[in-house]
Structure formats: structure tokens, C-alpha cells
Amino acid sequence: MRNIWITGAGGQLGTELQIKLKRRKGVYATDLEVDICNSEAVSRFMADNRIGIVINCAAYTNVEAAEDNPDLCRKVNVLGAKNLAQAALEADAALIQISTDYVFDGLKTTPYTEQDSPAPLSVYGASKKEAEDAIRDIGCRGVIIRTAWLYSPFGKNFMKTMASLGAAREEVRVVCDQIGSPTAADSLSDAIIKISHNIGDRRGEIFHFSGEGPCSWSDFAAAIMHCAGNRCRVVDIKSDEYPQKATRPKYSYLSKALIKQEFGIEAEPWQSALERNMKRYKRML
Template sequence: MKLLVFGKTGQVARELILQGGAHEIMALGRDQADLSDSEACAAIIAQSDADAVINAAAYTAVDKAEEEEALATIINGDTPGAMARACAVKGIPFLHVSTDYVFDGEGEKPWSPNDPVAPQNAYGRSKLAGEEAVRAAGGAHLILRTSWVFSAHGNNFVKTMLRLSETRDQLTVVADQIGGPTAARDIAKALLAIAPQLGARKGGTFHFAGHPAVSWADFAREIFEKSGRDTQVADIPTSDYPTPAKRPLNSRMECSDLTKDFDVDIPDWREALDEVLRDLEA
């Protein structure tokens, strides 16, 4: 299958390239596809001979989005909509990566795909705008909401914790935000498995996140234990670590629909963490 991927250096995009296997992957970086130019991205699809399109690129600077919501909304909202419309015209599936930030982040119940949305920050609003635009395009599509992405590439929590542990004996980490760490490699594998299955009567909005649910603090402890670091973790509440953008306390996600509809297993993030640590060690 020939797949056109928007994104080249991001965590999921890099794993799509690495995990492509029998698929032919055409990955576009910023120099080839400027996501702030919606129509230019749509034109790339119109001129492509791809069998499906995956949007693995986004504006992901959550705090900076509070100051740049207009730009974030173009990149995360307008452009995915333009891409989806271009795919609909060509009659090819469009796969789009989204986030649990479209919810209000309250409570303890895992979020289901059909739960009411109520984003609490600019980034979440911009991603919700993208979801709505993709659905409105009317073509075969998959919106894959995920959370807490990590890998051996780019900037993420695992690499930050390892870097800080090199110079500190103890770190304070938020313990009242709960979610499912998700390896970019697992997200890529899921997208690659789903793409050939998408059709007019199969698709929609799904959740994909690692299990079991864990706090950031306990995630950090697991990182240090598995990597042989002696760094201690002190739990703190979110209120002790203020950020420009409000973070969700509850990022738990109900993912069973993805297994039922596409036979995609939900990964254990602890196993994925072992793989990422081995990659970083190598």
C-alpha cells in the first residue's frame, strides 16, 4: 500500500517510516509540506497517487499554544480538514492522530470515543477543531486519539527524565495526573494495520493508549528502575507545578472499540518502555 505521510521528524512519523514494512511510505517534512498552508497541503494530496494519507504532524507546543492559538488552530484544525476533503475527493482514506486533550480531564472514568468533549486549553481546542473538520469532510477516515506519547526520538517524558537523572538525585513529579503512556512505535504499527482496512463503512473516532493507567510520578519511577538509575521521585500535586496551559488530571482512555473493529491489540506501555530504553542504550 502506498501511504502519504505528513510529518517526517516527529515521534509517530519517524516510527511510521521505520515500521513501514511492505508499505511504501512517502513522508513529507516541513520543507515539503507547510502545515500552516492548508491549501498547499491539500494540493499535495490532489497530485499524489497514494492509496491513503496519514497526518502524523501537528502543532504540539501545548503551553506556547496559549499565545499562538490562531496558528495552532490552522495547523491542527484547518489543515487536517483540508487534507480530509482532498482525500474525500480522491476516494482514499485519511488517518489523523488526535489527543485526549479534547476532553475536560476530570473524573476517573476512562474516556470513551463518544463521551462529550470540552477541551480546557488552546491546544485541545485546536485539535478538536481538526477532528470536527475531518468528520465534516465526509470521506473514509480514522481519528485516533492517543496520550502521553514517548519514543527514542524527539522530546518526550522518558528522555527528559533520563536527562534530568544524570545530574539530580531526586526529582519532583506530578502524581495526580493519570493516563496511559503510549509508545510512538505502537501508534505507528496501529495506523499501518488499520489503513488497509478503512473503507466507507469502517472508520470513525477511536482511542489508542498504553495500559495500565499510571501517574506521571509512577511512570518516572518505572523509567528509573528499568534504566538502573538511583534517582528518587517525590510526588507533588498539579497545583505545585503550574503551567500556562491547564493539564488534564484524567487522561485514561477506553480503547476496546479499536480491538473489536480492527483487531488491534492495546499495548502494555511497560513492554514498550523496555524497547525504547534498549534503543536509547544502543
């Protein structure tokens, strides 16, 4: 059994993966102490620890700040991914790269499939698309999983922000004209672990995974208030009433047909995943 390396292990997804894999032997979890932008450090870590699968959870994920820091965003998301892919190729390890629905421009009105062409609107989205392309060019074993609207009881995310705003305010204004799919990091971790057992000789194939069922950010916020037991009102607003530096796709709901067909992975309705994760979060408070 080959060893697993979780990069960005201090983040939302990295934390959930560590929890899911805590009984498995040979799991290495690192965060900033192994900078994925340092190719030598990456190759050395891979060789020293006889890594067979790298799950890259390290990323520059602040979509707004990326507009002001494009070089740093690109460095972490593109150079970091390239270094891992190159080291994986040399060690015949497999790389599981996590990408995003923000590679799409959101002009469709039906679920985005893996065949749809990316056309990112933001610095962050462009960096994640460039990483996808670079990994495919390098040609290491592994897969790319695009996900969306990730949240968990850990780190900074929309579920936690809304739960605390809802406890302090009578009303919050949330955009209702961006449609997508909230994804619980624990559900995504289960999908990643299942895929990790069946990568075989796949090289750079892309799969979509997110919560099942589309919703808007305001629908998501209202459900969070309900699960949190907050009486806070959620007021629908349009994106242009909430100016942001990074442009988000208006519609980025991901089709999960391919991941179901290839790996038998069924996505859970986003509402039940939210209920479970709000309960976990409340227990931690």
C-alpha cells in the same frame, strides 16, 4: 496498492511510521517542506503522488507554548487537518488523523470511551477537538485515532527528559495527580498500519489507542528511572505545586475496547513498551 503519505514525518510518530513502513513501496514522507496549512500544496502533493492514504502526524504539539500562540496552534492543527481532509475527499483517499486525550476535561474517574463528550481545557486540546469536528463535517474516508502521552527514542518527550534529568540529579519532583496512559510511538504505529489495511468506507469514526494500564506522571517517571538505571528519587507533587499555563485533565485514561472490537488491536502494557523503548534509546546514545 495505493500510495501512503506520512505528514509531519520528522516528528516522533512520523519517524516511527517511516521505520515500520521502510520496506513498503509507495510511501511518501514529508515534514515542513509540504506545509499542511497550504491547501494548494496539499492537493498538488496528493494528486502528483496518487496518494490513497494520508497519515497526518503533523501538528503543533507544544501544549504550553500553544497558550501563548493560539493562532499558530489553531492554524496548524485545524486548518492543516481541514486541508488534508478536503484533499482526501476530492481524491477519494482516506485520512488517518491523530488526536489526543486532551480533548477531555478529566472529570471522569473511569476510562474515557469514544462516546464521552470532549470538553478541552487547553488551547491545544481545543484545536485538536476542532480538527476532529472539521474532518467529520468534510466527510472524507478515514478514521480519527486519539492517543495520549506519546514518547519514543526520537524527538522531545517525557521519557527522554526524565532519563537525562535522572542522570544529572538526585531528585526530581513530578506530578502524581494526573492519571493517563503513556503511549509508545512504535506501538501506535503498529496500530495505525493495521487500521490502514481495514479502513473501508469508515468516515470520521473515532478510536482510542494508548498504552494499557493507567498511571500518573510520577509513576511513569519512576519507571523511566528504573529502566534507565538511574538512582534518582522521584518525589510526588500535586499539579498546583507545578504551575503550568495549560490546564491538563486530572484523569484521561483511554478505553481501548472499541479498537479491539473493530480491528482486533490489543494494547501492550505501558511498562513493557517502556522497557523496549528505553533499550532502543540507550542503543542510540
